[in-house]
Amino acid sequence: xxVAIFEVCRSPEIxxxxxxxxxxxxxxxxxxxxxxxxxxxxxxxxxxxxxxxFRLYLKKPDFNIVHLAMHGTNDGLILQWSNxxxxxxxxxxxxxxxxxxxxxxxxxxxxxxxxxxxxAQLADSFLAAGxxxxxxxxxxxPWTNLxxxxxxxxxxxxxxxxxxxxxxxxVWQFPEYESYSVVR
Numbered sequence: 001x002x003v004a005i006f007e008v009c010r011s012p013e014i015x016x017x018x019x020x021x022x023x024x025x026x027x028x029x030x031x032x033x034x035x036x037x038x039x040x041x042x043x044x045x046x047x048x049x050x051x052x053x054f055r056l057y058l059k060k061p062d063f064n065i066v067h068l069a070m071h072g073t074n075d076g077l078i079l080q081w082s083n084x085x086x087x088x089x090x091x092x093x094x095x096x097x098x099x100x101x102x103x104x105x106x107x108x109x110x111x112x113x114x115x116x117x118x119x120a121q122l123a124d125s126f127l128a129a130g131x132x133x134x135x136x137x138x139x140x141x142p143w144t145n146l147x148x149x150x151x152x153x154x155x156x157x158x159x160x161x162x163x164x165x166x167x168x169x170x171v172w173q174f175p176e177y178e179s180y181s182v183v184r
Contacts, residue, residue: 001064001158003027004057007038008049008070008079011087015042019115020069022147023154032158035063039080049079050094058106065111067150072116076100101125111163115150117141123183133163138179149174 007020020038027034037047037057047053058066071078073092080094101107101122108130114122116136123134135153149170156166163182171177 001033002062003032003034003065003067003154004060004063005034005036005038005067005069006049006054006057007036007040008077008081009038009040010071010078010081010090012038012040012046014087017147018042018069019143019147019150020067023067023069023150026147026151026154030155030158032154035060038069051079051096051100054079054096055104055106058104063110065113066107068112068114068116068119070116072114072119072122074118074121076122077114077116077119098122098125102128104129107131111135113150113153115141115143115146120179120181120183127183132184134183135163135167135180136183137177138181141179142176145174145176149177 005020024036039046039048076095076097078092079096081090082093084090102125107126109132112126112131112134114136117140120136120138123136126134152173153166153170156169167180167182
């Protein structure tokens with residue numbers, strides 16, 4: 001299996017231990033094949049996502065899992081933020097909406113794993129577009145242990161456990177992520 005990680009940081013100029021940084025280190029250590037697309041300044045290759053480029057990257061047929069390390073709103077997933085100097089004043093500029101998601105056929109057969117708050121509300125759109133399953137939180141979630149939580153989830157998944165059990169074992173270790181569910 002190969003994972004595509006899509007990361008969109010609100011503050012890409014600030015060095016921090018992001019969810020993507022932690023799971024990419026885990027993937028490298030475990031020899032799990034992955035490709036990262038990120039706007040964060042810590043990476044040598046920065047990728048600025050818009051709706052067109054996002055869809056273009058999803059067209060790569062060798063991805064089985066799409067990991068979304070981005071912010072969620074009631075309107076969808078944030079692909080780009082404004083460039084306000086004060087980070088607190090940055091607002092979403094490009095949002096991948098429910099409707100946009102449902103039109104992207106490149107989800108076909110893929111497992112979608114989301115680190116975006118309240119993104120379980122988008123599950124029906126992913127499934128309507130052909131996703132095999134969606135792992136996402138029902139509510140807001142803390143980001144502090146998110147990378148470790150996903151590392152454990154992927155460790156369980158890549159050791160042969162099914163999605164539900166892999167998620168349950170990760171939630172057991174990190175109960176602050178109990179709002180996560182598997183939707184098929």
